[in-house]
Structure formats: C-alpha cells, structure tokens
Amino acid sequence: MSRIALLAAVIYLIILAGVGTLNGAMVGLALPLVLYLLAGLWRGPESLNLTAHRTLSAERISPGSTVTIEITVTNHGEALEQILLRDQLPPFLEVIEGASSRLVSLPARETISWSYTVQGRRGSHTFTHLEALAEDRFGLLTKKTLLPTTGSLLILPSLVRARHIAIRPRQTRVYSGMIPAHQGGTGIEFFGLREFQPGDSPHHINWRVSARQGSTLYSNEYQQERVADVGIILDGRRRVNEFGGGRSIFESSVVAAVAVSSALLGEGNRVGLFINGKRPKWTSPGYGKYQRERIMQDLALAEVGDSHDFKSLIIPRRLFPPNSQIILISPLSADDIPVLSQMRARGYQLLVISPDPVSFEARGLGGRPSLQLAVRIARLQREVLLRDMRHVGVQVVNWDVAVPFEQVARAALSRPSSFLHAIQRGVRS
C-alpha cells in the first residue's frame, strides 16, 4: 500500500469511527492528517521533464587512478520540490570525493551541476542513465524516471612486467622471433654442422672440424629463432578460485595473465586468450600492441563464474593450432589431469602457472595451531597433484601469490624448463 493510500484509509477510518460513535472530538482528530495530506499534495510533482549530461575526465585508467565524473541536470518542466538524483555505481568503484547522489529542489528551467571523484579496482562500467526520483516534501506523490546519459569507464588490470617467458613449442611460425625453432639457419645458439655451401659466410666455417676432415669445409649451423602461436587459458571457475569469507585468488591469475601476454606479445609472438569464467570469452590470436589492448580489455572484464568446466572445453584449432604453446593459468584441481593429458596428446606444449590456493587459504585463515595439520595435508595433496602433472609432461610453476609475479617469472620462467631442471631451480618454486 502506498503512503498516500494508507493515509487516506486512516483518515476514512477516523471520520467513520467519529460518525459511527457520534463523537465530534473523534472526527476532529482527522484534522492534522487531512492537513498533512493536503500540504503534501499541494506541490507534488505532476510530470518530469529533465535531461542529464555526463562527462568523465578519463575513460581508461589503471587501478588506483582517479576519475572525476561531472553531471549536469536541466529541468525543462515545472519546479520540483524535492528530487533525488542518483548515479548508481558498480561495486568495484568507490567514491572518494564528492557525492554520487544529490537530494535537492530544482526550480523550473534551472540547471544543476556537480562532480565527484571515483577510484576503483579492475572492471568496466557503462553509464547508461541517471536515476531521478521526484516527490513532494512528505513523500506522498512519487515520480521516478531514468535519465539517459552516456559514458563508459574501463579500469585495466594492474600491469606487471615479466622480461622474458621461455617457451619451447613444437611448431613455430615463419617470422623471426625469440623462440628456438628446432631448425638450422641463422640465429645465435649453435645447432649443428653441415658441409659448406656457396653463399655461407666465411665467419661460419668451423675451421677446427674442417681441418680434421681433410678436404671438405664445414659450416656451423645456428638454431633459427622464430615467433610462435601461444594460447593463454585463464581459469575463472568459481570452485577453484573462491574461498571462505569472499576471498578470491582470481586477481592473482589475472595479474599473471597480463604479465605473460605482455611479455609474449612484446617478443613478437601471436597470442590468443581464452577466459573460462562467468562467460567463456575467446580473444582470437594476434600480434602487437593492438592485440595487447584487446587482451587487456578482456582481462578487465574477466569474472569468476560456475557455468563451464574444463571437461567440456573444446579448443578450436583455428585459434590455438596443434603443436603450439598453451599456457594455463589456474589454481588447478585434481580432476584437471585428464584434460591436460588430452591436450598434451593433441601435441600442445603445456605450461601451467598455478597460483597456490593452499598458501593463500592458509594465510587467510591465520596461523591457528589447529589448522596446521589440515594445511599440511592440503599441501601434500597439492604436491601429489603437481607431480602427477609433471609426469604427463606438463611444465608446472607453483606460485605462492605472496611473492610478486615478476620474481617468480624471473626465477622459473625466464629460462627453458630443461635448463632449470639441470640447475635444480625454478620448477618447484
């Protein structure tokens, strides 16, 4: 029941009760309520004729930066006694200065302008409207409308730089790059020897071997360095990313995805992205700064969700060609091993960067002695999981998210896994 209807009902009740009991004093009790009703209705809003305009000081910012939003509302209709103008903000934005809503009276043909400053976390928001709620002073007559406005704000993920990600896919592309191509040719690293052929640079002649072999000249062959196809899969499954108390490890995965994609695109590789989150999102492979921008925009919108599982994941060959490199960024769960084995069987070279959920959860729960045994068991289970993954040929980097990703990338991803195995470092960080 609306306020006006309740008030009217109460007034009827008093009058009828007064007449029914023939009590004039009782009828008189309705007087304050009747006056209240009339005073409220006297200058209530009849129609709303408003326009709104919004400007943003920036439309694309990094986390922690501020944006000033300026709003102008013009009343083209009659005077409004009381109007609430409310700009509804998404949860990732926080007002740090000014007010996003105003409660004012707006005379006819008057304009009101105000601004406020927001700051926020990663995300994107399109400002489609401003809510206007006009009413009389006592809130008996209410009129609500949404004033259309334009404007969008994109807060990109935090940028973490990883200098170099060492990958060794089975197949590379034709363009020169930084990834050893398992083929002899021009390059830096020694690949093998072959007979001297006309056109070979005299600098490449291996004089020691040629002298040993007698009349034939031999040339050094170097490993060709090419660019490769890299597919990044970001795991946004709720069940592996979210923990008690609303804490999520997903932001760390996004940070890793930004760092890895930036590093690989910087080296000229063709990089694609698949986000398995609230809505599965494919970013088709591409090169360069434009592709980096596309990936950053998609990562800005990435959210955890529970719609899809890896079991139903089909990787389109057009996007991630066989024998290319796949980098999975996921906290992992025990039932992921068969899926990853299948990927390996299809020829993908697989690197898993796994934010460690056990350390993350243990830190969130505090250092209670009663938890120590549980943490130890969970850690052992995870060690077994990671070992099983390594057994099926997956390169796994276990990342304790308390350590900055740059540090992990430098220690465990800057050199090929075979090298790191040889010096007993990195893969078990």
Add this chain to the structure above:
Amino acid sequence: MTLILTFTSIALIVGVLAFGIAMNGRILASVIVTILGLVWLVLHLRGINRFSRFMFAIFVLISLICVWVEIPPSFALAGITLSLTAWDLSTFGQRLAMTDSPSDARQSENAHLLRLFLVLGLGVSGYIAATLFEVNLTFGAAALLALLGIWGISSLVYRLRSCE
C-alpha cells in the same frame, strides 16, 4: 537530527498513550501499548523501517480506542500527531540515507522539518479551535457531512494517483 526526532516521537507516543490508558485504570492495555512502542523502537533501531506504516496505523487505532473509552481526547490527539511524525520521519530518513551529500541532507532536513512542524502545528491548532465551537447535528446531517468529506478526499487522492 531526523533519527533523534523519530526516536523521541516514538518514545513520546508510548509515554503519552500508556500514561493516559493507565490513568483510566487499564494497566494491562497500558503495558501492551508500551510493548508495541518498544517493538517499534527496536525495529527502527535495527533499521527495519518497513513496519513503521503498520505501527502508525496501529497507534492511530489505539488513539481512537482511547477516545472511545473516554480517555481525554488530548491524549489521542498527541498519539495521532506523534505517530504521524514518527512515520513521516522514518520515511524521510530512508530518503536521506540515499544521498551521500551531507550539505543536501542538511538543507532537505531543515526544509522538511520546518514544513512538518508547521503543518502539525496548524492541525493541532485547528483541532483545538474546533473543540471550542459546539454545533449540534442530527445523525443524518453528520453522516452527510462525513460522506461529503470522504468523497472530497477520495476524488482528490484518485486524481493525484491517476497523475502518478
């Protein structure tokens, strides 16, 4: 300010009506009124404002019963006026909570309180003035006047709600 006035109004309603009823020798009814008032107070303290309309209606009804059982009408007038104040301020408090501009909130609060107290003051004065006059009407005339009043209010509310 709005919050303090809302609490004060609720406390005053309880005090005035419970005292009036107790003076009439109905201790149990007085205790029930006190409990109802405390319930309203607690609900408001917990921010559950959607019950304030029911509490308003209940306290108006209690005020009418007070007149019917021949408790002096001034208690009922105070009960109705204060119930209206508490209901109005609890709704206005919700509206104030929607804005995050303190200066707007202060200005709106001042304007609202001024108008509310003016209207209630006029209402109470009108009631007092009305009790000074004595007009004897037959039941038929009284019923006719009541029906006329009801029709007037109904048509006014209907017209305004159709605009809404």
